[in-house]
Amino acid sequence: DSGVTQTPKHLITATGQRVTLRCSPRSGDLSVYWYQQSLDQGLQFLIQYYNGEERAKGNILERFSAQQFPDLHSELNLSSLELGDSALYFCASSPRARWPGELFFGEGSRLTVL
Amino acid sequence: AQTVTQSQPEMSVQEAETVTLSCTYDTSESDYYLFWYKQPPSRQMILVIRQEAYKQQNATENRFSVNFQKAAKSFSLKISDSQLGDAAMYFCAYRRINTGTASKLTFGTGTRLQVTL
Numbered sequence: 193d194s195g196v197t198q199t200p201k202h203l204i205t206a207t208g209q210r211v212t213l214r215c216s217p218r219s220g221d222l223s224v225y226w227y228q229q230s231l232d233q234g235l236q237f238l239i240q241y242y243n244g245e246e247r248a249k250g251n252i253l254e255r256f257s258a259q260q261f262p263d264l265h266s267e268l269n270l271s272s273l274e275l276g277d278s279a280l281y282f283c284a285s286s287p288r289a290r291w292p293g294e295l296f297f298g299e300g301s302r303l304t305v306l
Numbered sequence: 307a308q309t310v311t312q313s314q315p316e317m318s319v320q321e322a323e324t325v326t327l328s329c330t331y332d333t334s335e336s337d338y339y340l341f342w343y344k345q346p347p348s349r350q351m352i353l354v355i356r357q358e359a360y361k362q363q364n365a366t367e368n369r370f371s372v373n374f375q376k377a378a379k380s381f382s383l384k385i386s387d388s389q390l391g392d393a394a395m396y397f398c399a400y401r402r403i404n405t406g407t408a409s410k411l412t413f414g415t416g417t418r419l420q421v422t423l
Contacts, residue, residue, distance in 0.1 A: 225410055225411075233415065233416075234397060234413045234414060234415040234416050235351075235397065235411075235413045237410050237411070237412070240409075240410050248409070248410055250410070280349060282351065284351075284411075293339075293356065294341055294343075294353045294356055294411075295410075295411055297350070297351035299348075299349070299350055300349055300350075302349075
């Protein structure tokens with residue numbers, strides 16, 4: 193157990209809909225990262241937040257948005273969903289700045305768009 | 307931009323044998339970290355081993371060791387005495403050292419390892 197909690201674990205929805213994925217980082221971790229893993233592919237970085245502020249952006253679509261709240265949990269909002277958005281969405285966290293170690297990953301939220 | 311390349315989409319090893327997974331990366335930075343993550347069928351991302359670029363000594367964790375060649379920008383993972391539980395997708399990852407906030411991981415495309423009896 194990494195200490196990172198993601199909900200929901202599974203989500204099935206239809207094209208055109210909007211969903212929200214939630215992430216609670218490890219206790220004390222300030223930085224949250226979102227990654228997308230499409231079927232049998234690598235992890236693509238979407239966005240990073242640090243202590244409530246956006247710090248880095250990857251290949252995140254305009255239909256997607258995220259935020260980190262004062263209690264440090266984060267939400268990833270996916271709207272106008274398309275079939276190609278079906279993927280496993282990972283949240284990861286890490287502690288303070290200049291943390292020399294790895295990111296701690298949640299178990300992922302599997303999104304299926306029908 | 308940093309890139310990570312894993313040129314072996316699939317590998318197979320017999321139980322109790324040794325296998326090496328390859329990884330190369332491209333960066334202009336001198337200080338960074340490298341990682342191998344394992345993703346079993348459960349899809350959980352599990353850290354296997356990490357290497358700090360400033361350390362010349364290769365990292366080792368039980369049956370897992372790396373061959374870090376900084377000049378060649380190569381970071382291979384050796385699994386000794388392979389076990390059935392080692393079957394998984396293995397991802398190589400790179401992380402630069404920021405002077406400010408902690409930075410993201412850049413992943414390779416992964417190598418699927420099969421372990422046979």
